[in-house]
Amino acid sequence: MATPNRKRARPARAKSPADARTGQVGRRPSPPPLLFAIAAAWVAVGVAALVALNASWKLVPGIVFIGIGLMYLRAALTTVARRGDR
DSSP states (O other): OOOOOOOOOOOOOOOOHHHHSOOOOSSOOOOHHHHHHHHHHHHHHHHHHHHHOOSTTTHHHHHHHHHHHHHHHHHHHHHHHHHHHO
16 A cells, blocks of 8 residues: 655744744835825815815815824824834
8 A cells, every 4th residue: 555645844933033033924014204294185175175165065074084194194204113123
């Protein structure tokens, strides 16, 4: 009877000092100037929507646009804070 071909298990390798510290996991963050520019654009569009729209519901898109801009601003500030730690 023939035995099935099984691969031998590799021995566990010793951890080197380079493995002890972790590097960047996942995608690299976007550059902060780009995030600041996107945030400024969304806030500007939100203010323009509040001023220029004539409908009674103009508060809804204005608040949504400004909220999106604030999220981009938070991302930019988080990226700056994380880069400061390095």
